[in-house]
Amino acid sequence: MIKKINFTVNGKKRELExxxxxTLLEIIRKRLHLTGxxxxxxxxxxxxxxxxxxxxxxxxxxxxxxxxxxxEIVTVEGLAKDGELSKVxxxxxxxxxxxxxxCTPGFVITASALQSRxxxxxxxxxxxxxxxxxCRCTGYQNIIKAVKKSLENETAGTGGDHT
Amino acid sequence: xxxxxDYIEADSVDEAVNLLADxxxxxxxxxxxxxxxxxxxGILENVQMVGIRRIEPLRKIEKDEQNVxxxxxxxxxxxxVRSELVQNNIPIMAEAAxxxxxxxxxxxxxxxxxxxxxxxxxxxxPALLVLNARLKxxxxxxxxxxxxxxxxxxxxxxxxxPGELLTEILISKEDxxxxxxxxxxxxxxxxxxxxxxxxxxxxxxRVTGIFDLVRIALGVAGPTPLRCEIAExxxxxxxxxxxxxxxxxxxxxxxxxxxxxxRASKEFREHLVVELTQRALKSACNRAGGISYD
Numbered sequence: 001m002i003k004k005i006n007f008t009v010n011g012k013k014r015e016l017e018x019x020x021x022x023t024l025l026e027i028i029r030k031r032l033h034l035t036g037x038x039x040x041x042x043x044x045x046x047x048x049x050x051x052x053x054x055x056x057x058x059x060x061x062x063x064x065x066x067x068x069x070x071x072e073i074v075t076v077e078g079l080a081k082d083g084e085l086s087k088v089x090x091x092x093x094x095x096x097x098x099x100x101x102x103c104t105p106g107f108v109i110t111a112s113a114l115q116s117r118x119x120x121x122x123x124x125x126x127x128x129x130x131x132x133x134x135c136r137c138t139g140y141q142n143i144i145k146a147v148k149k150s151l152e153n154e155t156a157g158t159g160g161d162h163t
Numbered sequence: 164x165x166x167x168x169d170y171i172e173a174d175s176v177d178e179a180v181n182l183l184a185d186x187x188x189x190x191x192x193x194x195x196x197x198x199x200x201x202x203x204x205g206i207l208e209n210v211q212m213v214g215i216r217r218i219e220p221l222r223k224i225e226k227d228e229q230n231v232x233x234x235x236x237x238x239x240x241x242x243x244v245r246s247e248l249v250q251n252n253i254p255i256m257a258e259a260a261x262x263x264x265x266x267x268x269x270x271x272x273x274x275x276x277x278x279x280x281x282x283x284x285x286x287x288x289p290a291l292l293v294l295n296a297r298l299k300x301x302x303x304x305x306x307x308x309x310x311x312x313x314x315x316x317x318x319x320x321x322x323x324x325p326g327e328l329l330t331e332i333l334i335s336k337e338d339x340x341x342x343x344x345x346x347x348x349x350x351x352x353x354x355x356x357x358x359x360x361x362x363x364x365x366x367x368x369r370v371t372g373i374f375d376l377v378r379i380a381l382g383v384a385g386p387t388p389l390r391c392e393i394a395e396x397x398x399x400x401x402x403x404x405x406x407x408x409x410x411x412x413x414x415x416x417x418x419x420x421x422x423x424x425x426r427a428s429k430e431f432r433e434h435l436v437v438e439l440t441q442r443a444l445k446s447a448c449n450r451a452g453g454i455s456y457d
Contacts, residue, residue: 001167001170003170009180019167020167020212021165022164026164043203044264045355050267058271062196062199063195064199066214067216067250098446110267126225129266129355131353132264132265133265136268154296
């Protein structure tokens with residue numbers, strides 16, 4: 001069954017004819033060729049497929065493409081602006097929060113959603129907010145550091161030093 | 164790619180109910196976090212679906228003039244966690260909702276889906292059982308109100324009749340006002356895990372430090388979430404102290420129908436029932452006021 005959807009991906013309006021059974025993840029990767037978003041477990045446990053839907057971090061593997069109609073999607077490719085990496089991306093680099101890199105786009109997306117809320121979090125709160133992501137290299141310490149750095153006040157002079 | 168033969172997005176409750184009346188085989192998809200996984204595993208395929216995600220009224224959490232709290236079936240777990248109405252009146256629901264999956268799952272998964280999926284491990288079920296929740300089930304022939312306790316038939320099977328849509332979960336003021344409550348989920352991991360046991364307790368205490376009422380419900384202690392009537396009948400009129408609370412914990416096992424599973428043995432689950440019922444009851448007593456337990 002073919003369905004037509006209109007939605008925005010990384011600021012660009014798209015109109016697609018999709019199969020009713022296609023996931024948003026499949027649409028992003030196979031139709032739009034935005035392969036930054038990864039499929040890990042495919043059942044909503046690992047968080048590698050996380051994207052922003054109207055600003056909220058959602059697992060795109062458990063999200064039907066038809067639900068994306070009218071929504072605004074941001075993938076990891078949409079975070080940099082005018083060739084400059086986002087504060088979250090810079091923090092992940094400066095804190096060495098990337099090992100094999102497979103889980104990184106998901107973590108960066110959730111961290112971006114947290115950053116857009118505009119307030120800092122305690123260590124425990126950061127861990128709770130990241131609980132939907134697995135890093136099988138187990139590099140959590142630096143990821144947590146990077147997320148905390150992303151949430152630091154802009155005026156505190158963070159980010160960018162090592163990038 | 165899921166094998167979905169037909170998908171219709173309902174814009175209103177009436178449209179959804181009409182679609183179900185025309186074809187009772189049609190599956191309702193809410194948050195999809197259970198249903199899509201079943202489809203991926205091949206348990207379900209070539210299905211016809213009706214989506215209810217765009218029906219905004221189904222997501223409301225509100226209180227009427229009789230102080231009956233209504234939770235829309237499409238309220239997500241994060242809606243429950245964030246709702247001031249829930250935090251102020253039925254905080255046990257926010258506490259239970261917070262134990263579900265992780266943030267992304269809580270954003271999508273709905274309380275209605277959690278109940279209709281019928282799993283013994285549903286975290287919302289024990290909390291709603293102690294709140295004596297009633298379900299509003301709408302079909303073309305009208306509204307049916309069913310107590311949650313009677314809704315569960317067996318694992319994975321609830322009394323959702325052909326053509327019915329769960330629209331609201333209702334909680335009366337007599338079931339939450341002046342109660343203290345607590346939900347404890349026991350699982351190997353702090354997040355992204357299913358309960359090995361879930362315990363929900365609410366209680367009301369007389370000013371004199373005497374139990375007025377205690378309600379206990381267990382998840383994963385039997386084929387369906389269940390209430391512990393034998394343990395509940397014991398405390399009214401008895402003093403709030405360690406030995407009475409210990410006895411309530413021991414009595415809770417009498418209603419448990421735990422079995423051995425890959426995830427835990429019957430003995431371990433029963434041990435958890437005794438221990439966690441006491442812990443949850445102590446917290447509930449603290450929250451009901453007047454008593455201070457560490």
